[in-house]
Amino acid sequence: MKFVLRYPLVAGTLVALLAVLALLAAGQEGIAQVAASVYALAVAAYLAVGMVRRLAGGQWGIDILAVTAIISTVLVGEYIASMIIVLMLAGGTALEDYAAGRAKGELTALLERVPQIAHRERNGTPGPGADTAGTDTAAANGGAQTDGQHEDIAATDVEIGDILLVRPGEVVPLDGVLLSESGSFDESSLTGESLPVERTAGDGLMSGSLNGEAAIRMRVTARMEDSQYSRIVALVKEAADSKAPMVRLADRYAVPFTALAYILGAVGWIISGNPARFAEVLVVATPCPLLIAAPVAFLGGMSRAARSGIIVKYAGVLEQLGRIKTVAFDKTGTLTYGRPALVGIRAAGQLSEDQVLQLAASAEQYSSHVLAASVMDAARSRALPFAAATEATEFATHGVRARFDGQDVVVGKPAFVAEWASGVAETDLTSGELAIYVGAGGEFVGSLVMSDPIRQETRRTLGELKELGVGQTIMLTGDALATARHIADEAGLTDVRAECLPPDKVEAVRSLPDRPVMMVGDGVNDAPVLAVADVGIAMGARGSTAAGESADVVIILDDLSKVASAVRIGQRTVQVALQSIWIGITLSVVLMIAAAAGYVPAIAGALTQELVDLATILNALRALGPGRHGAGRAAPAREGARRAPLPG
DSSP states (O other): OHHHHHOHHHHHHHHHHHHHHHHHHTTOHHHHHHHHHHHHHHHHHHHHHHHHHHHHTTOOOSHHHHHHHHHHHHHTTOHHHHHHHHHHHHHHHHHHHHHHHHHTHHHHHHHHTOOOEEEEESSOOOOTTSOOSOOOHHHHTTOOOOGGGEEEEEGGGOOTTOEEEEOTTOBOOSOEEEOSSEEEEEOHHHHOOOSOEEEETTOEEOTTOEEOSSOEEEEEOSOGGGSHHHHHHHHHHHHHTOOOHHHHHHHHHHHHHHHHHHHHHHHHHHHHOOTHHHHHHHHHTOSOTHHHHHHHHHHHHHHHHHHTTEEESOHHHHHHHTTOOEEEEOIIIIIBOSOOEEEEEEEOSSSOHHHHHHHHHHHHTTOOSHHHHHHHHHHHHTTOOOOOOSEEEEETTTEEEEEETTEEEEEEOHHHHHTTOBOOOOOOOOTTEEEEEEEETTEEEEEEEEEOOBOTTHHHHHHHHHHTTOOEEEEEOSSOHHHHHHHHHHHTOSEEEOSOOHHHHHHHHHHOSSSSEEEEEOSGGGHHHHHHSSEEEEETTTOOHHHHHHOSEEEOSSOTHHHHHHHHHHHHHHHHHHHHHHHHHHHHHHHHHHHHTTOSOHHHHHHHHHHHHHHHHHHHGGGGSOHHHHTTOOOOOOTTOEEOOOOO
């Protein structure tokens, strides 16, 4: 019944065809012919109305071939063939729906998993600023509490700071921080990681990830509309409704294809003197796989990308990805990890290295700069405690000053520290390093040497891009030339532009000669250049919302190698789409020539054409797979992720 309601034309045609065959078996050929002809002409009239509306709107399709084929077969007495054509046309719609459903499988799965309900703790909910590093014994052992302590509310009603219970096998409804001692999560639908990832207390949780075998407690850090999964769903909805330029190109192929079908039909009629030849040619010319092949291939490519943690906003972006000639990269957070690490401490005075680091970390806890977090992480790794300041002031882009037990501690750039402390000496650095200077009690006490290491997958990614036909790779960064050139040489880039402000990056991308140009970045200052590039890619796992909104592609997994994967998927999608289109055209033309020569009867032609459609669609569905060159390329482990042990 569900099938009948969804495809009434298919069901009605099957009933009508069975009735006609029953009349023929009863010896009522005249009645059977009239019934079949009336039904087929009624369907042709229905199709003609839609065709006229589309033509009036400036959309040319191949509906005219279907209508003409039905009418011509009725006129020459091939009423069984006309019924089969109607059945094949109706069945083609069902086949297209099936193929599109297969192609959109990953996209649909993401949409269907949108969390609707959250289990919120009724009492004792900590505020947003509460310390959540420690939990009680019950929470540490899974976090499960009695149902009386929780209420089920709509996920859209959850507020930042709420404490939620996520039961085994449930989807994490919103972004948050894990409160339980540990938990195992399946993030495959978000990142493409096939193995579960272990998280410990204090680690961030992404909405949309699937909880493991133990209930956990979490504190919400973002509302529903701002959570990672909601952003992904919005992108997926936008992508699923888009139409690739190549799909429109396939529509344009219908014009010469239709003309060719009429010419071959007319030639067959004229040479043979039999009007049935005209009908037989049109039978094998419809329905045409042009209508289905390209859309299915592009949906398959987008689904394949989503399965790899790559969200493509528009189907047309896949075609652009397949033709990329130049790739520009931001440095910090893109080619490098964006998390500067401590590589050395240069003490200058009576204090030890640990004392210098402890002073710096105690002051940096009052700073919002990215380097401050790295300094504090380094102190925590050495189990150094932070002192509490009685007064603290951050000087944007320069440093921070804090007072501890009457002593001023200053941390930052050398010129800034020199204003508060004497004896500041420049620290010798190698390429790719930077120094944070520390003063205490009016004296320079030392410096911390930091380095933002290049991603381990950077060189491999650039090598893959070169194999894929990308001729130029360029770095656009605001860093000093020496630091930028060091990273560029280590990565193997062909060019570097340093000390760039956001407008400079925009102008650089616009001036690049080898196009299309793809820009890869992750920060707020990358949003303008991502928007002007032919294809903008945002490293979405850590990237800003502004960058994600400006980009055409968002990479959820914090893995630069996904850039090469996106180009590879784009190239394969275009290849499969074109191949499917030409397979359909070639097979149809061969059948039309054979029909014009009298070798393909109308009934056989109608059945054969459906096989052509099936072959074309199955070929288009190959876009779901990795292809010959993609097979065997395993995604590298996510940096920093702790994996759950496999059974046994």
